[in-house]
Amino acid sequence: MRSPVPRFRDVERQASGLQPPQCLPSCHERQNSMWFIKDACGIVCAIITWFLVFFAEFVVLFVMLIPSKNLTYSLVNGTLFNSLAFLALASHFRAMCTDPGAVPKGNATKEYIESLQLKPGQVVYKCPKCCSIKPDRAHHCSVCKRCIRKMDHHCPWVNNCVGENNQKYFVLFTMYICLISLHSLVMVVFHFLNCFEDDWTKCSTFSPPATVILLILLCFEGLLFLIFTSVMFGTQVHSICTDETGIEQLKKEERRWAKKTKWMNMKAVFGHPFSIAWFSPFSTPDHGKADPYQYVV
Numbered sequence: 001m002r003s004p005v006p007r008f009r010d011v012e013r014q015a016s017g018l019q020p021p022q023c024l025p026s027c028h029e030r031q032n033s034m035w036f037i038k039d040a041c042g043i044v045c046a047i048i049t050w051f052l053v054f055f056a057e058f059v060v061l062f063v064m065l066i067p068s069k070n071l072t073y074s075l076v077n078g079t080l081f082n083s084l085a086f087l088a089l090a091s092h093f094r095a096m097c098t099d100p101g102a103v104p105k106g107n108a109t110k111e112y113i114e115s116l117q118l119k120p121g122q123v124v125y126k127c128p129k130c131c132s133i134k135p136d137r138a139h140h141c142s143v144c145k146r147c148i149r150k151m152d153h154h155c156p157w158v159n160n161c162v163g164e165n166n167q168k169y170f171v172l173f174t175m176y177i178c179l180i181s182l183h184s185l186v187m188v189v190f191h192f193l194n195c196f197e198d199d200w201t202k203c204s205t206f207s208p209p210a211t212v213i214l215l216i217l218l219c220f221e222g223l224l225f226l227i228f229t230s231v232m233f234g235t236q237v238h239s240i241c242t243d244e245t246g247i248e249q250l251k252k253e254e255r256r257w258a259k260k261t262k263w264m265n266m267k268a269v270f271g272h273p274f275s276i277a278w279f280s281p282f283s284t285p286d287h288g289k290a291d292p293y294q295y296v297v
Contacts, residue, residue, distance in 0.1 A: 037159050039143050045157045062206075077187060088176035088177050090282065098160075101163035103148070112133075129145070137257065139151040168271075168278075178226060243260060271283070272286055
């Protein structure tokens with residue numbers, strides 16, 4: 001039986017068409033093992049991300065806040081910036097080390113498909129690259145070398161795919177990076193104004209040239225990441241509200257799933273019901289109970 005939209009899937013077979021030698025031996029990962037992609041480019045990008053956050057932390061604390069004569073200004077802005085930076089790094093860590101929704105590898109065997117007890121006319125989708133049964137809306141990632149449920153894209157900055165299980169953490173990461181970038185830019189402007197009015201030797205513990213260079217670097221970094229993360233954050237929120245992943249939008253795949261309201265789509269990603277836990281990278285969202293494999297008649 002051919003799929004009505006054959007270009008959306010790698011390979012489609014009926015249960016009788018899958019032979020055991022094609023996908024043996026099966027690969028069963030330990031459920032408690034930590035998820036981490038061993039990709040050199042992704043690891044380097046993740047290290048750069050943490051380095052840039054710590055650089056911004058250094059400039060904000062030791063160039064602008066600690067030398068400031070206004071203790072209240074330093075305490076308020078220091079607490080706010082450090083809190084947002086901590087939440088950003090925690091969100092990045094959760095997005096990087098959370099299984100994005102990988103489909104069990106090597107399970108497209110004849111015995112396993114027969115155990116599913118498919119009805120006449122039902123078909124399953126098989127990925128020829130990782131020998132797994134592909135649920136509807138799953139796509140294969142060439143970097144992770146796995147099929148990922150509701151895969152949006154592979155992001156080297158978090159060294160992981162953005163999928164069904166970690167999209168919340170990725171959205172929080174982009175949001176908090178956007179906020180600390182904006183906050184640092186505002187503080188840089190105020191510090192420049194303060195140094196112009198006062199003596200440069202009194203507004204920083206560093207020499208005037210070093211102070212200017214550090215502030216310019218922070219300003220460039222903050223502006224760059226503010227633009228990048230705000231665009232990414234808006235794109236992710238739009239994808240969630242429309243319930244259409246980035247790959248599905250790129251391939252213009254035909255919608256074959258039930259349409260829900262924007263609020264329901266948000267709760268499907270961030271958890272039920274709405275609470276302060278939506279903004280916490282330490283809270284695992286409750287996606288509800290869903291059938292791990294969906295079939296097309």
